[in-house]
Amino acid sequence: MAKKGKGQQKRRVEFRKNRTQKVRQGDITKRFNRDEFDVDKSVQHERISGKGELTRKRTIVSQEGEDGDSGENLSIHVDKETCLAGRVLRVQGLISEVEAPDKSVYQCATRRLLKTMSTDSRHVVAAGDHVWFRPSGDTEGIIESVEPRYGVLSRTSRSRQHIIVANVDQLIIVGSAAEPGLKPNLIDRYLITAEYSGIRPIICINKVDLLDPAQLQTIVGVYGSLGYEVHLVSAKEGIGIDRLRKALHGKDTVLSGQSGVGKSSLLNAIEPGLNLRVNAVSRENDKGKHTTTTATLIPLATAGHVIDTPGIRQFQLWDIIPEEVAGLFRDIRPFINHCRFPNCTHTHETDCAVKDAVADGILDTRRYESYCQIFAGDSA
Ligand SMILES: Nc1nc2c(ncn2[C@@H]2O[C@H](COP(=O)(O)OP(=O)(O)OP(=O)(O)O)[C@@H](O)[C@H]2O)c(=O)[nH]1
Ligand SMILES: [Zn+2]
Secondary structure, three states: OOOOOOOHHHHHHHHHHHHHHOOHHHHHHHHHHHHHHHOOOOHHHOOOOOEEEEEEOOOOOOOOOOOOOOOOOOOOOOOOOOOOEEEEEEOOOOOEEEEEEOOOOEEEEHHHHHHOOOOOOOOOOOOOOOEEEEEEEEEEEEEEEOOOOOOEEEEEOOHHHHHEEEEOOOEEEEOOOOOOOOHHHHHHHHHHHHHOOOEEEEEEEEEEHOOHHHHHHHHHHHHHHHHEEEEEHHHOOOOOOOHHHHHHHEEEEEEEEEOOOOOHHHHHHHOHHHHHHHHHHHHHHOOOOOOOOOOOOOEEEOOOOEOOOOHHHOOOOOOOOOHHHHHHHHOOOHHHHHHHOOOOOOOOOOHHHHHHHOOOOOOOOHEEEEEEEHHHHOOO
């Protein structure tokens, strides 16, 4: 867990504000859809406004304009007659691989003016960025501007935000029913990372061929009642693969889960041939040829991309501070406003509404224990 910086204090203020809104159980799912989550995007350290205009903010940008307005604004005009809209598949040093609308790939440098704005984050261009670029020839070009980002997976390094991948629609959290056994606590960790990043989580439990799916009923019931989409699948037997393929169609999806749960097998079942490409990427990364923490978008044959990169396969809760964790648990969140102490940690305090909810059987005990472990900073 990171030390509290200015940004985190800011997030805590936002978090408390959210906490004071009485959220009924039924509203929880709604609050977490992307549009609404965007309002909470004060957590993003940088906001680049698009449509040809790039706005640099030195401090965290708040939707309410409480701070961050001191940054200078610079407008970059993009000639959309001569430029193409593209998607950054990956960044390798100073060169970005950009996918054009016709799926051809250009090696692009970044316009100098954009680069001069790269002071508050390590990369002005990140994997997953929607950009406008000026092609020169059939395979090269210059990135002229970067569109606003959403669904950003990042980590903090030397108090700077390092974007791993931007504009992710969904995170598929892959677990396995057996070999290795299901780790619900790990699923909870991924879930709160997704909530924090404004990325829709989908839970996928693979290897259901190894046990009676009835054994998973309780856990599926808990997540289902919280509004999370749950898939029970078997890459080996082809169970649930069609539905999972539909969930990926047209979306940019990050796959995460511990080693051996069958991520590669699932990708291969969804789209034969994709696995080869995924492995090719992994091997390059293993050799240390490219950075392991920036991601690569792999185009799906139909529409959408998958992002399956060693560095984010088992990503951590990089910069979530313990006090934020309860608010990221959809089921705990409605109670935190009713505790006796406003700074209640829901662990040892008296008159804690969260603990009361557990005692009354309203809140799942396992989920509460998972919260306590994450709050304490224990590993999964
Ligand atoms: N019984 C069964 N075995 C499976 C299934 N899916 C994958 N496996 C096996 O599980 C093992 C791990 O599968 P992978 O696809 O390599 O797992 P991974 O999550 O990509 O692993 P890492 O690359 O280490 O992250 C392999 O031996 C697969 O054959 C399944 O649905 N049922
Ligand atoms: Zn409490």
